[in-house]
Amino acid sequence: MGGLAVRDVVVHYRDDDGTVATAVDGVSLDIAPGEVLALLGPSGSGKSTLLRAIAGLEPLSAGQVRWDGADLAGVPTHRRGFGLVFQDGQLFPHRDVAGNVGFGLAMTGPGRRDRAAHRARVTELLELMGLGGFERRDVASLSGGERQRVALARSLAPRPRLLLLDEPLSALDRALRERLAGDVRAALVATGTTALFVTHDHDEAFAVADRIAVMDLGRLLQVAEPAELWHRPASRRVAEFLGYEAFVPLARAPEALARAVGVARAAGVDGAGIDGAGADGAGVDGAEDLVLALGPGSLVTAPDGALEGEVTSAGFRRGLVETVAAVDGVGQVTVVEPSGGYAAASQALPVPGARVRLAVDAAAIAVVRG
Numbered sequence: 001m002g003g004l005a006v007r008d009v010v011v012h013y014r015d016d017d018g019t020v021a022t023a024v025d026g027v028s029l030d031i032a033p034g035e036v037l038a039l040l041g042p043s044g045s046g047k048s049t050l051l052r053a054i055a056g057l058e059p060l061s062a063g064q065v066r067w068d069g070a071d072l073a074g075v076p077t078h079r080r081g082f083g084l085v086f087q088d089g090q091l092f093p094h095r096d097v098a099g100n101v102g103f104g105l106a107m108t109g110p111g112r113r114d115r116a117a118h119r120a121r122v123t124e125l126l127e128l129m130g131l132g133g134f135e136r137r138d139v140a141s142l143s144g145g146e147r148q149r150v151a152l153a154r155s156l157a158p159r160p161r162l163l164l165l166d167e168p169l170s171a172l173d174r175a176l177r178e179r180l181a182g183d184v185r186a187a188l189v190a191t192g193t194t195a196l197f198v199t200h201d202h203d204e205a206f207a208v209a210d211r212i213a214v215m216d217l218g219r220l221l222q223v224a225e226p227a228e229l230w231h232r233p234a235s236r237r238v239a240e241f242l243g244y245e246a247f248v249p250l251a252r253a254p255e256a257l258a259r260a261v262g263v264a265r266a267a268g269v270d271g272a273g274i275d276g277a278g279a280d281g282a283g284v285d286g287a288e289d290l291v292l293a294l295g296p297g298s299l300v301t302a303p304d305g306a307l308e309g310e311v312t313s314a315g316f317r318r319g320l321v322e323t324v325a326a327v328d329g330v331g332q333v334t335v336v337e338p339s340g341g342y343a344a345a346s347q348a349l350p351v352p353g354a355r356v357r358l359a360v361d362a363a364a365i366a367v368v369r370g
């Protein structure tokens with residue numbers, strides 16, 4: 001298979017006192033040509049170390065990194081044909097925007113031999129990144145978001161066969177990050193670039209990637225497409241990390257909840273990720289280990305809802321009302337609904353302490369092994 005193949009990679013660090021720590025612990029991973037893979041995990045899980053190992057910046061203690069089937073052992077970083085983008089784009093302060101974007105091209109692309117092609121490529125990349133006309137701007141005059149756009153344009157200009165991005169948006173504020181994540185994906189797709197995007201932010205991973213690899217303690221927990229990852233987390237740990245909030249053993253779930261999930265499965269509405277979760281959890285091998293994971297969207301307000309909870313807090317968030325409720329027999333869950341209904345003066349936001357009735361959206365509940 002073409003593209004990147006990571007096989008059983010182990011990376012050790014030796015501390016000053018001689019103790020050996022394992023930062024990457026036997027990871028195997030493929031990235032197909034043109035695919036954008038997000039590597040998602042909490043701080044210290046080994047994401048940057050894996051990225052650096054792929055780049056050839058960190059020696060492997062075991063395993064292989066291959067490109068198009070060829071082992072890259074012994075191939076130095078600058079000969080791998082990979083591009084790198086870091087959190088701080090590390091622009092050259094003494095070059096203008098065009099000078100920065102053209103830098104990598106001068107080394108590997110049409111270079112100075114063909115000035116017209118060089119200029120055209122710089123312009124093309126700036127336009128792709130929404131920076132048309134920025135050629136002569138001093139990089140010191142750019143905003144943080146613009147600087148990262150320039151860094152991305154620079155890394156894409158020489159058409160790297162793999163682009164490695166290490167938390168490229170994490171120095172930016174949240175609103176900017178969300179917008180830029182969409183723009184980064186669009187630029188990668190438009191250029192057909194194969195990419196590994198390291199992030200600790202699950203929203204960013206979902207916005208950017210074709211597939212997401214979840215990493216914890218140096219190991220891969222799951223690799224899946226975004227919708228599959230969200231609806232079928234492989235374990236409670238993955239579900240927790242993605243933002244699921246309440247975990248209810250099926251055997252102890254309120255009847256309305258267990259029944260809704262069971263009925264949904266029987267009807268072929270596949271909200272549950274594990275085969276064999278019956279309506280009451282009985283008579284199925286291993287059903288006693290099954291845990292229902294609830295997150296934002298799993299419960300909806302409904303006057304005749306079978307579940308009841310007490311409001312902890314409620315607030316507006318961009319066209320939505322988010323109500324956090326302590327739900328009887330379940331735990332704390334965020335209920336999300338369009339805010340349109342609250343525009344009428346007659347309807348106030350739920351107040352802390354108020355009781356709310358909630359119905360179950362079984363398709364938005366995951367089943368994991370506890």
Ligand SMILES: Nc1ncnc2c1ncn2[C@@H]1O[C@H](COP(=O)(O)OP(=O)(O)OP(=O)(O)O)[C@@H](O)[C@H]1O
Nearest residue numbers: 013014023041042043044045046047048049050200
């Ligand atoms: N140069 C080093 N020497 C010793 N230990 C290191 C070194 N670099 C990283 N580590 C350790 O290896 C583990 C993985 O670190 P790494 O930076 O790869 O994680 P990460 O998931 O990228 O986290 P973050 O998002 O915080 O950068 C951590 O426990 C870290 O302390």
